[in-house]
Amino acid sequence: xxxxxxxxxxxxxxxxxxxxxxxxxxxxxxxxxxxxxxxxxxxxxxxxxxxxxxxxxxxxxxxxxxxxxxxxxxxxxxxxxxxxxxxxxxxxxxxxxxxxxxxxxxxxxxxxxxxxxxxxxxxxxxxxxxxxxxxxxxxxxxxxxxxxxxxxxxxxxxxxxxxxxxxxxxxxxxxxxxxxxxxxxxxxxxxxxxxxxxxxxxxxxxxxxxxxxxxxxxxxxxxxxxxxxxxxxxxxxxxxxxxxxxxxxxxxxxxxxxxxxxxxxxxxxxxxxxxxxxxxxxxxxxxxxx
Amino acid sequence: xxxxxxxxxxxxxxxxxxxxxxxxxxxxxxxxxxxxxxxxxxxxxxxxxxxxxxxxxxxxxxxxxxxxxxxxxxxxxxxxxxxxxxxxxxxxxxxxxxxxxxxxxxxxxxxxxxxxxxxxxxxxxxxxxxxxxxxxxxxxxxxxxxxxxxxxxxxxxxxxxxxxxxxxxxxxxxxxxxxxxxxxxxxxxxxxxxxxxxxxxxxxxxxxxxxxxxxxxxxxxxxxxxxxxxxxxxxxxxxxxxxxxxxxxxxxxxxxxxxxxxxxxxxxxxxxxxxxxxxxxxxxxxxxxxxxxxxxxxxxxxxxxxxxxxxxxxxxxxxxxxxxxxxxxxxxxxxxxxxxxxxxxxxx
Amino acid sequence: xxxxxxxxxxxxxxxxxxxxxxxxxxxxxxxxxxxxxxxxxxxxxxxxxxxxxxxxxxxxxxxxxxxxxxxxxxxxxxxxxxxxxxxxxxxxxxxxxxxxxxxxxxxxxxxxxxxxxxxxxxxxxxxxxxxxxxxxxxxxxxxxxxxxxxxxxxxxxxxxxxxxxxxxxxxxxxxxxxxxxxxxxxxxxxxxxxxxxxxxxxxxxxxxxxxxxxxxxxxxxxxxxxxxxxxxxxxxxxxxxxxxxxxxxxxxxxxxxxxxxxxxxxxxxxxxxxxxxxxxx
Numbered sequence: 037x038x039x040x041x042x043x044x045x046x047x048x049x050x051x052x053x054x055x056x057x058x059x060x061x062x063x064x065x066x067x068x069x070x071x072x073x074x075x076x077x078x079x080x081x082x083x084x085x086x087x088x089x090x091x092x093x094x095x096x097x098x099x100x101x102x103x104x105x106x107x108x109x110x111x112x113x114x115x116x117x118x119x120x121x122x123x124x125x126x127x128x129x130x131x132x133x134x135x136x137x138x139x140x141x142x143x144x145x146x147x148x149x150x151x152x153x154x155x156x157x158x159x160x161x162x163x164x165x166x167x168x169x170x171x172x173x174x175x176x177x178x179x180x181x182x183x184x185x186x187x188x189x190x191x192x193x194x195x196x197x198x199x200x201x202x203x204x205x206x207x208x209x210x211x212x213x214x215x216x217x218x219x220x221x222x223x224x225x226x227x228x229x230x231x232x233x234x235x236x237x238x239x240x241x242x243x244x245x246x247x248x249x250x251x252x253x254x255x256x257x258x259x260x261x262x263x264x265x266x267x268x269x270x271x272x273x274x275x276x277x278x279x280x281x282x283x284x285x286x287x288x289x290x291x292x293x294x295x296x297x298x299x300x301x302x303x304x305x306x307x308x309x310x311x312x313x314x315x316x317x318x319x320x321x322x323x324x325x326x
Numbered sequence: 327x328x329x330x331x332x333x334x335x336x337x338x339x340x341x342x343x344x345x346x347x348x349x350x351x352x353x354x355x356x357x358x359x360x361x362x363x364x365x366x367x368x369x370x371x372x373x374x375x376x377x378x379x380x381x382x383x384x385x386x387x388x389x390x391x392x393x394x395x396x397x398x399x400x401x402x403x404x405x406x407x408x409x410x411x412x413x414x415x416x417x418x419x420x421x422x423x424x425x426x427x428x429x430x431x432x433x434x435x436x437x438x439x440x441x442x443x444x445x446x447x448x449x450x451x452x453x454x455x456x457x458x459x460x461x462x463x464x465x466x467x468x469x470x471x472x473x474x475x476x477x478x479x480x481x482x483x484x485x486x487x488x489x490x491x492x493x494x495x496x497x498x499x500x501x502x503x504x505x506x507x508x509x510x511x512x513x514x515x516x517x518x519x520x521x522x523x524x525x526x527x528x529x530x531x532x533x534x535x536x537x538x539x540x541x542x543x544x545x546x547x548x549x550x551x552x553x554x555x556x557x558x559x560x561x562x563x564x565x566x567x568x569x570x571x572x573x574x575x576x577x578x579x580x581x582x583x584x585x586x587x588x589x590x591x592x593x594x595x596x597x598x599x600x601x602x603x604x605x606x607x608x609x610x611x612x613x614x615x616x617x618x619x620x621x622x623x624x625x626x627x628x629x630x631x632x633x634x635x636x637x638x639x640x641x642x643x644x645x646x647x648x649x650x651x652x653x654x655x656x657x658x659x660x661x662x663x664x665x666x667x668x669x670x671x672x673x674x
Numbered sequence: 675x676x677x678x679x680x681x682x683x684x685x686x687x688x689x690x691x692x693x694x695x696x697x698x699x700x701x702x703x704x705x706x707x708x709x710x711x712x713x714x715x716x717x718x719x720x721x722x723x724x725x726x727x728x729x730x731x732x733x734x735x736x737x738x739x740x741x742x743x744x745x746x747x748x749x750x751x752x753x754x755x756x757x758x759x760x761x762x763x764x765x766x767x768x769x770x771x772x773x774x775x776x777x778x779x780x781x782x783x784x785x786x787x788x789x790x791x792x793x794x795x796x797x798x799x800x801x802x803x804x805x806x807x808x809x810x811x812x813x814x815x816x817x818x819x820x821x822x823x824x825x826x827x828x829x830x831x832x833x834x835x836x837x838x839x840x841x842x843x844x845x846x847x848x849x850x851x852x853x854x855x856x857x858x859x860x861x862x863x864x865x866x867x868x869x870x871x872x873x874x875x876x877x878x879x880x881x882x883x884x885x886x887x888x889x890x891x892x893x894x895x896x897x898x899x900x901x902x903x904x905x906x907x908x909x910x911x912x913x914x915x916x917x918x919x920x921x922x923x924x925x926x927x928x929x930x931x932x933x934x935x936x937x938x939x940x941x942x943x944x945x946x947x948x949x950x951x952x953x954x955x
Contacts, residue, residue, distance in 0.1 A: 037858060038856065038858065039856055039857050039858050041858075042857070042858030042861075043774070043858075045767060046767050046768070046770050046771035046774060047771060048767075049763075049764050049766075049767030049768040049770075049771060050767075050768045050771040050772075050780075050784050052764060052768075053764065053768050053784065053787060053788065053791070053828070053832070054783075054784065054787050056791070056825060056828075057787045057790060057791055059802075059806070060794065060798070060802050063802050063805060063806070064798075064801075064802065067805065084518070085518065086517075086518035087489070087514065087515075087516045087517070087518075088511075088512050088514045088516075088517050088518060089518075114701055115701045115702075115704060115705050116705075117698075118697070118698040118699075118700075118701035118702050118705075119701065119702040119705045119706075121698045122698050122699060122702040123702075126695065126698070126699075136706070138947075138950070139706060139709050139710075140709075141946055141950070142709065142713065142943060142946070143709045143712070145882060145886075145939075145942045145943060145946050146712065146716075146886070146939055146942075147885070147886020147887070147888070147913060147935075147938055147939070147942065148886065148887075148888065148889075149886065149888040149913045149916045149917050149935075150716065150886065150916065150935045150938060150939060151712075152916075152917070152920070153916055153920045153931055153932070153935055154712055154715060154716070156920055157715075157719075157920075157928075158715065160537075164538070173480050173482055174480065174482070174538075174539075174540065175482055175523050175538065175541075176538060177523060177534075188708060188712075191705055195705070219687050219688065219690070219691035220691055220694075220695070221690055221691040221693075221694035221695070222687070222691070224694070225694070245793050248795070249793070249794075249795025249796070249797070249798075250795075251795060251796060251797040251888075251889040252888045252889055252913075252917065256917070256920070256921070259523045259524060260487035260523070260524030260525065260526070261519070261522070261523060261524050262518065262519075262524070271522075271523050271524070273524075276795055276797045276889075279797050279798075279801060280797055280889060280892065281487045281488055281524070281526055282487070282488065282489070282516075283801055283804075283893060284387050284388075284391040284394065284395075284488075284892070284893055285387065285388050285389075285390035285391035285393075285394050285488055285489040285515075285516075286390070286394060286489075292394075295801070296801070299797070299798045299801050299802075302795055302797075302798060303794060303795070303798050306793050306794070306795055307790055307793060309793075310789065310790065310792075310793035311790070314789055354900075354902065354904065354907055356813065356814070356907065356908060358896075364736055365735065365736040365737055368735035368736045368899065369735040369736070369738075371735075371899075372734070372735045375900065381898075381900040381902065383897075383898045383899060383900060383902070383907075383908055384899075385896055385897050385898075385908070398808075398809050399812050400808055400809060400811075400812055400813055400814060401813070401814075525921070526921060527921065529736070529918075529921055529922035529923060529924075530921040530922070532922070532923035533920075533921050533922050533923040535923075536923045548736075548737070549737075549923060552736070552737035552923075552924070553737075553923045553924070555923075617812045618812070645737075
């Protein structure tokens with residue numbers, strides 16, 4: 037062993053990582069070609085997904101993915117921002133803070149499939165009762181159930197990002213504001229939040245990335261229907277859930293290729309969300325001359 | 327921590343991994359596919375393990391999954407309750423054979439308050455799954471069940487989200503009795519459902535129906551009976567109301583069998599026959615020397631198949647599957663004997 | 675807003691202050707309550723399933739009551755062992771690459787790739803590993819499952835190890851180099867040991883992250899009702915049995931799904947707490 041060989045070894049490992057990623061893209065692109073050739077751009081906006089006639093349009097799943105993630109965000113944002121603000125601004129006792137931190141970490145570490153299990157046994161019956169109240173078909177499963185559980189799953193992530201963003205606000209700013217006689221609320225909404233808003237927004241985008249790609253809990257709760265969802269109580273599918281339930285069986289070559297194309301779309305969507313999130317994040321932390 | 331101890335631990339772990347892998351023999355077979363016969367298969371394979379020590383791992387992932395796994399050659403055998411059509415044989419790079427194993431029934435199960443016994447015709451079932459009948463107290467259902475007080479409840483159809491032989495037989499029956507079904511939806515392992523909720527595998531459909539009032543689903547009889555779920559009597563082509571049962575399934579399977587056993591039993595003309603009875607198969611390559619399969623592995627597979635069509639049959643009736651009738655056993659014997667390794671028959 | 679901040683009446687400002695406090699405390703209370711509820715349900719329902727058979731028996735045929743999930747407990751450890759054996763060396767080497775080429779264009783490129791890999795949905799990993807490993811190997815296997823999980827844990831481990839390498843004071847390396855030690859030996863014998871606890875934490879978190887993953891295993895490890903120690907064949911895993919059991923109509927399997935969930939959560943939690951306690955020191 038010498039320095040040259042050592043460096044070569046490191047370079048090799050780095051190259052492997054890059055190849056894994058390139059390989060993912062390559063595999064997905066090549067294997068989705070038959071479906072893309074057959075459907076063309078209609079693969080993106082076609083609303084029919086029919087293995088019998090081998091027509092494959094991904095629109096129902098794209099809509100399902102966007103709908104569940106959007107609803108999950110709408111539910112999760114107020115809860116997470118509040119929790120983040122409380123942890124970052126209001127808790128002074130280090131004991132309470134560490135308990136809260138541990139709790140959030142615990143929530144973050146619960147596996148997706150356990151959330152799915154909890155959703156089936158707890159959320160679905162609740163949503164079923166709600167559906168009966170409003171006169172919708174009381175399946176229980178569907179967009180709303182999936183979105184609710186998705187929201188709970190991203191809360192820990194989003195709230196700890198919010199907390200961190202707030203804690204990065206320079207102490208001097210805060211102390212100065214208090215010295216001027218501002219109330220806590222004025223400091224938080226007038227100074228800390230505006231200062232941290234880019235990082236918080238980045239946290240929301242990164243959480244969105246998670247929600248878009250979340251598979252198991254959604255598959256277990258969304259009702260697996262290949263139709264375009266039209267209401268909160270509609271059954272549907274996301275890109276990830278339809279892959280989980282149909283990949284291992286695709287009857288025709290085109291069907292199989294269509295599954296690969298769905299995986300490719302999913303990968304691209306999550307990559308974009310992640311990329312935006314990270315760019316935003318570096319801008320956010322860069323704001324204070326770091 | 328010292329560097330030495332980290333790398334030493336890694337080496338030990340690697341050795342342990344390699345050691346285990348080499349110690350563990352290959353006394354296993356892997357199959358995947360149809361969930362329609364899964365209760366019977368898991369029971370049979372549990373007994374087979376006690377008898378021979380051979381672990382047969384059967385993963386119920388749906389018939390289409392089993393067929394795809396055989397095409398990809400990633401399992402020893404596939405399970406399917408839809409047979410491969412002539413036009414589809416080209417998807418397999420070598421000849422495959424169908425070995426029939428058990429006969430079961432696709433039952434229409436539902437969850438209603440008071441667990442009433444219902445009678446349904448194929449037409450009505452088709453209209454429910456077409457979304458034309460949406461309430462349990464619809465007059466079409468009421469007319470068939472004058473003695474039952476039907477609730478004013480939305481009907482929530484549940485179907486298979488995975489490609490399924492159970493779906494194939496169910497839609498084959500609906501296509502046979504309803505022209506509208508045939509033209510609008512058709513007959514396949516997975517179809518484009520006009521309405522309803524999807525669930526994975528027989529167990530998943532049974533699970534949703536069991537837990538949700540107002541649902542209706544189609545599953546193999548064993549799943550309904552194991553969970554005391556209500557099952558509809560269906561009017562067969564002779565105009566008889568038939569409950570799915572060992573006898574009515576056997577009656578549907580009493581006819582002649584083609585040599586390759588590829589036959590649909592739905593909409594039987596047997597007078598006492600249940601109209602959505604179905605045969606299920608295990609699919610294997612006829613020539614077993616492919617990939618890096620050993621002769622021993624191929625022999626184990628052939629022995630297992632032989633056992634399933636003979637001694638294994640005695641475990642299935644307790645689960646309400648019908649055993650293979652003698653002509654089917656005879657055809658199956660010939661098929662198992664036709665399986666070869668390097669051109670030599672594995673069972674003589 | 676600014677107007678209010680500086681000139682508003684003290685009373686109305688105070689009221690707003692209290693109102694805001696309540697406004698953020700209530701949702702936080704909901705979050706905490708939800709968490710406590712979920713944990714309590716996992717513990718209470720899971721505990722009902724636990725008995726000796728649960729830990730030491732194999733799965734029973736469909737619909738039969740009894741048996742256990744030993745095949746899944748062992749299977750989970752098998753796929754995790756493979757995953758970590760594959761992921762750790764690559765994570766070490768590529769984070770060393772980042773350390774050595776810190777700030778260079780190539781290193782930044784690699785960092786971008788690592789971050790992007792971190793965002794790949796786990797189901798996509800499963801699909802790709804199916805065509806990379808399962809199809810060429812002609813069988814589902816613990817091995818394939820381990821590879822899928824290793825790709826899942828790699829990015830997390832790389833960025834964590836990189837962080838802990840960066841925390842080693844540069845003077846360590848400089849001192850060693852000044853003594854004439856070759857650079858590679860200085861890195862292996864001084865920098866790595868100095869970052870050892872960070873590496874251990876990264877390993878622990880990588881395992882915790884992978885242990886609960888289901889989606890990458892469905893098309894790779896596949897599942898097995900029997901206990902199997904064969905790395906070249908399919909195995910079960912805790913997340914796989916939870917997924918299979920909870921879908922089923924069998925009450926006994928529902929109980930076992932909760933039991934498996936409890937085991938999984940406890941395992942992941944123990945890892946997290948272990949790492950948390952190390953970090954504090």
